[in-house]
Amino acid sequence: MNTRNLIRLAVTLTVIFVLNLGDLVSLRRNVIDFEQSLGNDFSKIFSQLLFGFHRADTGLNVSDIAQLAFLAVPPMFFGQNISADLSISGTYYFTRQNDRTAWYVKRSLSLLVFSLIIALFTCTLNALMTSYFDVGSIPFPRIALVICSVTLCVYILVMLSNIVGIFFGSVIGLAVAVVYAAVNILLVSSPIKQVSIVFNCTFLADESYADMAVKAGVNGFIAAALFAAGLAVIRKRELGLVNAEHLF
Amino acid sequence: MNSFRTQLRIMLHKRGFQIGFTVMMLFVAYSFVRGMYYVSLDPERGADISNLQAVDRALLNKTNESYGIPQILRFIFPFVCVLPFSFSLFIDRSTRISDIVIARSGKRRYYFSKLAAAFAGGFIIFFIPLLISTALTHIFCSSSIINVFDINFSELTAGGKEFFTMGDLMLELITFSPALGELFAALLLSVYAGACAMLALALSYFFRRFAVFIFVPVFLLCKLFELWESMIKVDCGYMYLRIDPLKYSVISSDNPYYGRPYWIPAAEIAVIIAVSAGIMLFASRRDQLQ
Numbered sequence: 001m002n003t004r005n006l007i008r009l010a011v012t013l014t015v016i017f018v019l020n021l022g023d024l025v026s027l028r029r030n031v032i033d034f035e036q037s038l039g040n041d042f043s044k045i046f047s048q049l050l051f052g053f054h055r056a057d058t059g060l061n062v063s064d065i066a067q068l069a070f071l072a073v074p075p076m077f078f079g080q081n082i083s084a085d086l087s088i089s090g091t092y093y094f095t096r097q098n099d100r101t102a103w104y105v106k107r108s109l110s111l112l113v114f115s116l117i118i119a120l121f122t123c124t125l126n127a128l129m130t131s132y133f134d135v136g137s138i139p140f141p142r143i144a145l146v147i148c149s150v151t152l153c154v155y156i157l158v159m160l161s162n163i164v165g166i167f168f169g170s171v172i173g174l175a176v177a178v179v180y181a182a183v184n185i186l187l188v189s190s191p192i193k194q195v196s197i198v199f200n201c202t203f204l205a206d207e208s209y210a211d212m213a214v215k216a217g218v219n220g221f222i223a224a225a226l227f228a229a230g231l232a233v234i235r236k237r238e239l240g241l242v243n244a245e246h247l248f
Numbered sequence: 249m250n251s252f253r254t255q256l257r258i259m260l261h262k263r264g265f266q267i268g269f270t271v272m273m274l275f276v277a278y279s280f281v282r283g284m285y286y287v288s289l290d291p292e293r294g295a296d297i298s299n300l301q302a303v304d305r306a307l308l309n310k311t312n313e314s315y316g317i318p319q320i321l322r323f324i325f326p327f328v329c330v331l332p333f334s335f336s337l338f339i340d341r342s343t344r345i346s347d348i349v350i351a352r353s354g355k356r357r358y359y360f361s362k363l364a365a366a367f368a369g370g371f372i373i374f375f376i377p378l379l380i381s382t383a384l385t386h387i388f389c390s391s392s393i394i395n396v397f398d399i400n401f402s403e404l405t406a407g408g409k410e411f412f413t414m415g416d417l418m419l420e421l422i423t424f425s426p427a428l429g430e431l432f433a434a435l436l437l438s439v440y441a442g443a444c445a446m447l448a449l450a451l452s453y454f455f456r457r458f459a460v461f462i463f464v465p466v467f468l469l470c471k472l473f474e475l476w477e478s479m480i481k482v483d484c485g486y487m488y489l490r491i492d493p494l495k496y497s498v499i500s501s502d503n504p505y506y507g508r509p510y511w512i513p514a515a516e517i518a519v520i521i522a523v524s525a526g527i528m529l530f531a532s533r534r535d536q537l538q
Contacts, residue, residue: 069323076460080458171331175327185320186278
């Protein structure tokens with residue numbers, strides 16, 4: 001964790017806070033709506049505690065996409081963490097460290113930690129906005145599964161941006177990650193919604209542990225596949241031939 | 249003009265433009281297939297002629313809760329509009345091509361031709377897909393006068409169309425001719441995209457490293473418009489003023505319920521263009537060899 005990454009993390013969290021500011025400000029109005037709906041549907045409001053969805057009965061509705069804008073922010077600031085270093089200064093790195101795998105694993109783990117911090121921040125922000133529900137009554141394993149799934153969702157987008165960025169530059173990498181997020185949001189209302197990383201971040205209060213684990217597991221599988229693909233690319237990639245940052 | 253034509257040719261061959269255009273065309277295709285698919289599978293509607301699909305149902309920027317396309321458009325807009333040409337100044341400066349071109353054509357001409365090409369890129373990447381979307385729906389759907397309200401029997405409602413449109417310019421145009429209203433919406437969206445691309449290009453003058461951060465200003469601009477709107481919503485209740493230019497370009501029967509004076513997006517776009525032109529003017533007066 002060097003200084004540059006910490007600055008990026010701070011900027012990311014600030015931008016996510018600004019994105020949520022509109023909801024925080026309009027909370028005064030929402031409180032009345034929530035209180036009216038509290039009586040009959042309390043058991044279904046679990047997901048909006050942690051992810052901020054208004055319509056927990058259907059899991060995710062298209063009108064909530066405005067709140068998903070935060071998904072585009074982490075690839076914007078961490079999407080060039082591996083790819084730009086490899087493209088611009090790969091020769092410098094690998095003359096000092098022969099083992100590319102160790103370098104890649106270290107970088108990926110740091111990205112996972114950043115994803116965890118971003119997911120925690122977002123979920124906490126959303127929980128704060130609805131904190132007059134009884135957050136303490138939710139058992140810890142359920143909260144852990146939600147945080148795990150959201151972390152993996154952010155991690156997948158960041159890694160995708162990095163891996164595409166190795167070939168086409170970080171700008172195309174970010175664009176591909178954003179389009180992938182958009183496609184996943186569209187998949188939520190389709191028959192194959194189980195493969196959507198965004199669908200796997202939405203949970204209901206009466207969902208069983210097995211269902212929640214399957215959702216987190218699918219996200220974990222996609223993340224592992226991306227990690228393996230990145231490892232294969234890093235090990236084979238020739239250095240110093242082309243600066244991918246100038247290709248777009 | 250010659251310089252502009254050169255920049256335009258470079259822009260059309262950029263990988264960013266090609267990828268962005270492909271993405272937009274894919275979304276158009278998805279929107280069209282989805283709009284058609286729902287109707288063909290709806291058992292309650294049957295094969296009666298009154299159930300023919302309305303002309304703007306499968307349009308890219310038509311509000312419909314079950315498809316979610318306009319929301320997706322809003323999600324990818326700040327990224328796609330910047331993609332075609334806003335990075336070219338950054339790349340030219342980092343590869344030192346700009347010094348050579350400036351020596352031949354002059355500073356001001358170089359910067360302003362870049363700005364104009366960026367506007368053209370942002371404009372084309374949204375306008376042509378929206379145009380194709382409009383053309384597709386007009387070919388494959390039934391045309392009636394007041395489609396946006398999901399009422400196909402135009403005879404019943406044509407007399408009292410003021411009751412539906414309530415003076416909204418876009419809906420007035422749609423009741424006059426659907427294609428005209430849709431073109432107006434597409435034009436508004438594309439001009440805003442072009443202005444955003446110009447702003448990103450102008451601000452990229454201040455970036456020395458990390459091209460990807462050129463996305464940030466336009467992303468924040470779009471989000472700040474949304475934030476501004478939600479602030480007004482708190483003070484005035486639900487019936488509030490539209491600030492975000494993106495929301496002016498959405499075709500919806502809810503439009504008359506909001507305050508939508510069309511000088512607001514026009515003024516915002518004018519301010520964005522003026523700011524980017526000002527930055528380019530400032531850039532062209534500075535010494536290049538620093």
